[in-house]
Amino acid sequence: MTMSVTIVYTVITLSAIGTFSAVILYFVAQKFKVYEDPRIDDVEKALPGANCGGCGHAGCRAFAEACVKATNLSDLFCPVGGNDTMSGVADILGLQAVQKAPRVAVVRCNGTCEFRPKINFFDGVSSCAAEAGLYSGDTGCQYGCLGHGDCVVACDFDAIHMNPLTGLPEVVDDQCVACGACVVACPKNLIELRRKAPKDRKIYVACRNEDKGAVAKKSCEVACIGCSKCFKVCPYEAITMGNNLAFIDSDKCRLCRKCVEVCPTNSIIELNFPPRKVKTDLPPVTAREAEAPVLPEREATSEADQTKNTEIS
Amino acid sequence: MLKTFKLGGVHPAENKLSAGKAIQILALPKSVFIPITQHLGAPAQILVNKGDKVKAGQKIAQAGGFVSANIHSSVSGTVKKIDLSPDASGYPKQGIFIDVEGDEWDESIDTGNDLIEAFDPDSKAIIDKINAAGVVGMGGATFPTHVKLVPPQGMKADTLIINGVECEPYLTSDHRLMLEKGREIIVGIRLLMCALKVEKAYIGIENNKPDAIEHLRRLTSSDASIQVIPLKVKYPQGGEKQLIKAITGREVPSGALPVAVGAVVSNVGTAFAVYEAVQKNKPLVQRVVSVTGKSVKNPSNFLVRIGTPVQNLIEAAGGLPEDTGKVISGGPMMGKAIASMDIPVTKGTSGVLFIPEREAKRKQIQTCIRCGRCLEVCPMGLEPYYLMTVSEKQVWDKAEEQHIMDCMECGSCAFTCPANRPLLDYIRLGKGKVGKIIRERKKQ
Numbered sequence: 001m002t003m004s005v006t007i008v009y010t011v012i013t014l015s016a017i018g019t020f021s022a023v024i025l026y027f028v029a030q031k032f033k034v035y036e037d038p039r040i041d042d043v044e045k046a047l048p049g050a051n052c053g054g055c056g057h058a059g060c061r062a063f064a065e066a067c068v069k070a071t072n073l074s075d076l077f078c079p080v081g082g083n084d085t086m087s088g089v090a091d092i093l094g095l096q097a098v099q100k101a102p103r104v105a106v107v108r109c110n111g112t113c114e115f116r117p118k119i120n121f122f123d124g125v126s127s128c129a130a131e132a133g134l135y136s137g138d139t140g141c142q143y144g145c146l147g148h149g150d151c152v153v154a155c156d157f158d159a160i161h162m163n164p165l166t167g168l169p170e171v172v173d174d175q176c177v178a179c180g181a182c183v184v185a186c187p188k189n190l191i192e193l194r195r196k197a198p199k200d201r202k203i204y205v206a207c208r209n210e211d212k213g214a215v216a217k218k219s220c221e222v223a224c225i226g227c228s229k230c231f232k233v234c235p236y237e238a239i240t241m242g243n244n245l246a247f248i249d250s251d252k253c254r255l256c257r258k259c260v261e262v263c264p265t266n267s268i269i270e271l272n273f274p275p276r277k278v279k280t281d282l283p284p285v286t287a288r289e290a291e292a293p294v295l296p297e298r299e300a301t302s303e304a305d306q307t308k309n310t311e312i313s
Numbered sequence: 314m315l316k317t318f319k320l321g322g323v324h325p326a327e328n329k330l331s332a333g334k335a336i337q338i339l340a341l342p343k344s345v346f347i348p349i350t351q352h353l354g355a356p357a358q359i360l361v362n363k364g365d366k367v368k369a370g371q372k373i374a375q376a377g378g379f380v381s382a383n384i385h386s387s388v389s390g391t392v393k394k395i396d397l398s399p400d401a402s403g404y405p406k407q408g409i410f411i412d413v414e415g416d417e418w419d420e421s422i423d424t425g426n427d428l429i430e431a432f433d434p435d436s437k438a439i440i441d442k443i444n445a446a447g448v449v450g451m452g453g454a455t456f457p458t459h460v461k462l463v464p465p466q467g468m469k470a471d472t473l474i475i476n477g478v479e480c481e482p483y484l485t486s487d488h489r490l491m492l493e494k495g496r497e498i499i500v501g502i503r504l505l506m507c508a509l510k511v512e513k514a515y516i517g518i519e520n521n522k523p524d525a526i527e528h529l530r531r532l533t534s535s536d537a538s539i540q541v542i543p544l545k546v547k548y549p550q551g552g553e554k555q556l557i558k559a560i561t562g563r564e565v566p567s568g569a570l571p572v573a574v575g576a577v578v579s580n581v582g583t584a585f586a587v588y589e590a591v592q593k594n595k596p597l598v599q600r601v602v603s604v605t606g607k608s609v610k611n612p613s614n615f616l617v618r619i620g621t622p623v624q625n626l627i628e629a630a631g632g633l634p635e636d637t638g639k640v641i642s643g644g645p646m647m648g649k650a651i652a653s654m655d656i657p658v659t660k661g662t663s664g665v666l667f668i669p670e671r672e673a674k675r676k677q678i679q680t681c682i683r684c685g686r687c688l689e690v691c692p693m694g695l696e697p698y699y700l701m702t703v704s705e706k707q708v709w710d711k712a713e714e715q716h717i718m719d720c721m722e723c724g725s726c727a728f729t730c731p732a733n734r735p736l737l738d739y740i741r742l743g744k745g746k747v748g749k750i751i752r753e754r755k756k757q
Contacts, residue, residue, distance in 0.1 A: 124675070125678075125739065127739075130738045135404070135649075136403030
């Protein structure tokens with residue numbers, strides 16, 4: 001008898017407390033309600049969710065908030081999702097997406113052990129940032145890759161790896177989303193985001209050595225010596241000279257490869273191109289180029305023409 | 314019971330191989346390279362052109378601001394070129410190349426060795442002379458001395474502390490200087506006291522240099538205002554804050570200057586440079602450098618003209634040992650490994666140390682075993698293991714919260730770590746990053 005009364009009292013008391021608390025919580029929730037635009041959730045769902053920070057915001061949620069707040073999307077771009085994702089976001093928000101050419105990271109140093117001999121040995125901790133803070137590096141070139149792989153650690157997409165043979169990092173084009181984490185991580189500013197061309201073809205100056213030609217050449221065989229030969233031969237004004245260094249603007253370059261032929265130090269690299277029609281004296285520039293798939297000559301020419309046309313239009 | 318600082322510290326093997334070797338004057342090199350940044354602060358502005366004839370002691374670069382120092386030619390000859398050349402870190406720095414011709418000094422300089430004790434007790438005139446002579450802290454930090462002698466508004470120094478500690482293993486340049494130029498140093502101390510308008514000066518010397526303590530005590534026996542304090546042998550006693558704590562018991566607050574507790578610290582080398590600058594009108598163009606190492610044939614102390622290549626020093630000390638694994642500018646604890654033997658001796662080069670291959674290599678890095686030894690030895694009371702971890706993980710706000718900027722990079726933590734953790738490497742990296750963040754925040 002007493003047992004069941006106890007149970008009844010307990011149930012009643014707890015129910016009363018529960019109801020009372022619920023009422024209080026209801027009013028508190030009303031009082032402190034924070035309105036959040038439901039579109040933020042929608043936009044966030046449309047984003048890749050990589051939280052890489054490549055857009056310049058602290059993760060995808062922050063980027064979604066910025067998109068919803070923005071009146072136009074011209075300054076906002078998700079490099080991971082690219083144009084498709086951005087048009088999806090634009091649809092949700094009823095705005096106009098800005099189309100951007102996809103980009104890919106490129107390592108602008110070709111100073112392998114063979115071309116750029118070590119003149120001393122760094123014995124400290126394996127970190128490019130730490131070594132760069134202490135001294136100029138273990139080769140004669142103070143601008144070149146230090147080879148500890150800070151860029152590899154920074155990459156969230158497994159898109160950059162150290163090649164143990166060359167001691168330099170290599171970008172896996174298909175994996176790279178151009179988030180720019182490696183660009184920030186490299187203390188020597190060697191990594192650049194360049195426009196992605198069809199078939200991942202690339203032409204770039206693989207050198208950042210600002211020393212005068214003779215000094216640069218002494219420390220590294222494949223250094224850019226700032227001779228301006230490529231600058232003169234370029235028909236598209238894509239090459240600029242500055243600080244004893246040539247720079248090829250990937251937005252202007254039409255991949256004609258004339259600069260590669262004239263470079264006296266092989267510091268301009270061509271990647272993923274079919275073999276040339278006329279055999280030149282130039283040795284293969286990197287191991288990767290030698291491994292590049294050999295395409296039939298005819299198809300290659302038409303491809304190249306197509307590339308040219310699309311770029312002109 | 315000898316005085317020392319309370320917190321942390323280590324005692325590495327002393328290895329003062331060149332302690333018994335008198336200072337020798339090194340032969341003039343064929344050419345010198347004089348960098349325009351040999352001090353903390355703004356680089357000096359070059360006053361000479363290619364082809365100019367210069368005399369030893371002639372001003373060739375003007376201080377580029379208040380926190381900067383004049384640079385003088387250390388030799389007589391012709392300016393060959395003004396160009397970049399790698400410094401100890403391998404990064405190129407602007408400087409002046411001079412081809413040596415004879416040894417002709419500027420007329421205004423007294424090159425004699427006679428001791429001049431009398432001086433005009435005008436504080437401003439003394440500081441101006443020190444400023445003109447380009448005197449900087451000779452202990453290695455190379456902070457311009459004239460800046461130290463003018464405390465910021467509202468602060469007043471009451472004590473001058475002279476640093477004759479030389480707590481770095483191997484180095485003996487200050488030790489020899491105290492023995493051979495004791496009288497000059499005492500005059501230099503009186504000049505510094507007069508410039509600072511302080512009544513009391515202490516000379517702190519570690520107890521492993523009893524001859525120097527004895528010598529300076531004898532010289533100051535008649536002068537109650539200068540007192541020699543023997544100190545227990547412990548690294549990093551030569552650190553400014555540690556020395557102030559050891560001698561006066563005062564603690565410099567985090568982020569503050571030593572003058573905040575009324576103390577100004579100067580090296581014995583600086584006191585000697587001040588003597589030469591004021592009494593002899595001789596600018597800072599030469600310094601004592603210890604050339605030492607276990608495999609070096611004749612570990613020596615040389616009086617070297619600024620700009621002499623390190624190569625000349627080791628040749629004079631019996632040639633480069635075959636088993637050299639690392640060459641360090643400075644002492645083994647705080648010195649920096651140099652990337653090339655062509656780099657010049659600068660105002661801050663207190664020694665050149667040749668470490669044999671077998672001792673040069675670092676041991677394999679193991680995991681932290683949480684023994685806490687780094688905490689025990691940190692003279693600044695920091696948590697090195699934690700600062701290393703947050704620097705490695707790039708959590709800069711936590712690093713700043715835990716006072717990473719108070720680290721003076723003495724290396725006691727890395728020296729004592731049984732797991733060979735690269736504590737200082739990462740803390741130094743963190744300091745660089747946090748310092749940059751703080752500077753940017755201040756700008757906004």
